[in-house]
Amino acid sequence: MKPKITYDQYVEATSKLEIRVGVILNAEPVAKSYGLKLTVAFGDEDDKGDELTRTCFTNLGKTHKPEEFIGVACPFIMNVEPSEIKGVLSELVIIVADSGGQTTIDFCESAIGSKLM
Numbered sequence: 001m002k003p004k005i006t007y008d009q010y011v012e013a014t015s016k017l018e019i020r021v022g023v024i025l026n027a028e029p030v031a032k033s034y035g036l037k038l039t040v041a042f043g044d045e046d047d048k049g050d051e052l053t054r055t056c057f058t059n060l061g062k063t064h065k066p067e068e069f070i071g072v073a074c075p076f077i078m079n080v081e082p083s084e085i086k087g088v089l090s091e092l093v094i095i096v097a098d099s100g101g102q103t104t105i106d107f108c109e110s111a112i113g114s115k116l117m
Contacts, residue, residue, distance in 0.1 A: 021108055022076050022092070023073050030086045031087075039055055043112045057086060074095065075116050080093050
């Protein structure tokens with residue numbers, strides 16, 4: 001277990017995060033890695049009415065097949081600085097559940113675009 005923090009520390013840390021539920025539209029393997037490139041939508045549209053998407057790199061390809069991600073709603077941290085990982089522009093961080101080494105990706109039942117606190 002990680003060290004305990006105060007409520008004020010919790011508020012300070014979480015107030016910096018924007019966490020929203022997104023639906024994974026596509027998942028493809030990243031060459032020479034366990035990585036996957038996820039294409040995620042959050043219910044936003046551009047000026048033309050087209051759905052906006054963002055990309056996310058994850059190492060979950062080690063434990064999950066790409067097709068397991070398609071259509072799954074997950075929470076994502078939205079306000080991370082974009083960075084290139086293994087040649088993939090990653091604009092998000094996926095949040096998953098881990099129980100005894102078993103990673104669960106399909107645990108969120110909130111509406112797409114919902115903000116989590």
